[in-house]
Amino acid sequence: MTTRAHGVLLFVLIAAMLAGCGERRTPPAGPAVALRAENLTVSPSTGPVTHVLVRNPGAETYRGTVTATFPDGWKMNTTCQDVTVRPGETARLAFAIERGADSASNTYPVHLKAVSADGTEVTRAQTIVCASAPYFKPTIDGQTDDWKDAIAVTFATGGRKTVVGTYWSRRSLSLLVAVEEDALTPLPEQGGGGACDxxxxxxxxxxxxTPASSSGVAQRYEFLLAATPAGGRCFALMRPGERLSAAAKERPLAGLELADAQTEVVRRDGVTYYECAIPMKAIPRIRPDPGREFCFSVLVHDPGGTGLRDWGEAAGLWPWQRSRLAWCAWQGATWPDNPPFDNKVEWGFCSSKH
Structure with missing residues (x-):
């Protein structure tokens, strides 16, 4: 054996001895988890159950403890829970509010912490809201008088506010979206081009x-509210059972108008108000009952100002929950390079704001 070969063999033997009798290296940290506090779907003063999502994106089972800190003065049935989450799965942990208080701003800070069995810590700070529609049937007239008892959900994009209010009745789902923007660009005359709000x-x-493939079928109802030369209009873009391949097509809106919807779009003092009542018969899979939870989300198209505003982003959805199949394209829309977030954000029906 050559001198060089002896040296290599000696090095290997020494390395093996050190590995066997020296200080062991700390094993690699376990798989990280993603945390998200869901929005409330009834007011916290009523003592509801709220939920925290724990997602394991790793390849190994996650075992740890999740702690949730809620606003000062709230009393919870528990603030700490053990959790085991298999790879690729999401655990939904329930925390009951035994004593809560409603906030005039409808914002509630929540701090989440997950500590794995090996001590790895993951934290997230969030501000959640009560995302709920009280029972009431407003007059759709472009005025805001009827909306004082709605539970306002406010988020900001590029320093400009969007405020969403909803009501429900046995016959309709009503909404008012107030968009702070520099100007309102309506849909152009038929055959015209250009971006619009x-x-x-x-x-x-x-x-x-939301299926991952365009060959899948939609499980959502999707609508577009816009100003036109003839007034406010509501267009039906998607219904459950339709192929998602249609979502990627920039379809003209002609022929998609929802005839039974009542829609007004008005502008006052730098704010555009989109007010609409969608008949419940147009969304038959959503049963109008108090306490009913469903999914609801909003995109605001402001191409001349902030660009696209996305409630899914403001609601704290995870970065990988963006999807080009979650929203329909249409002629007149402009889209950023990154697709919008999924449209599945928790919302609910309640009997009253109070």
Whole structure:
């Protein structure tokens, strides 16, 4: 054996001895988890159950403890829970509010912490809201008088506010979206081109999913509210059972108008108000009952200002929950390079704001 070969063999033997009798290296940290606090679907003063999602994106089972800190003065049945989450799965942990208080701003800070069995810590700070529609049937006239008892959900994009309010009755789902923007660009005359302002909404059952392939079928109802030369209009973009391949097509809106919807779009003092009542018969998979949870989300198209505003982003959805199949394209829309977030954000029906 050559001198060089002896040296290599000696090095290997020494390395093996050190590995066997020296200080062991700390094993690699376990798989990280993603945390998200869901929005409330009834007011916290009523003592509801709220939920925290724990997602395991790793290849190994996650075992740890999740702690949730809620606003000062709230009393919870527990603030800490053990959790085991298999790879690729999401655990939904329930925390009951035994004593809560409603906030005038409808914002509630929540701090989440997960500590794995090996001590790896993951934290997330969030601000959640009560995302719920009280029972009431407003007059759709472009005025805001009827909306004082709605539970306002406010989020900001590029320093400009969007405020969403909803009501429900046995006959309709009503909404008012107030968009702070520099100007309102309506849909052009038929045959015209150019970008325009609009509000796009999606409604679906609580257990609905967005398929990962365009060959799948939609599980949502999707609508577009816009100003036209003839007044406010509501267009039906998607219904459950339709192929998602249609979502990627920039379809003209002609022929998609929802005839039974009542829609007004008005502008006052730097704010555009989109007010609409969608008949419940247009969304038959959403049962109008108090306490009913469903999914609801909003996109605001403001191409001349902030660009696309996305409630899914403001609601804290995870980065990988963006999907080009979650929202329909349409002629007149402009889209950023990154697709919008999924349209499955928790919402609910309640009997009253109070």
């Amino acid at each position: 609009a509000v796009q909404i999606a409604v679906s059952p609580r257990d609905a999913k």
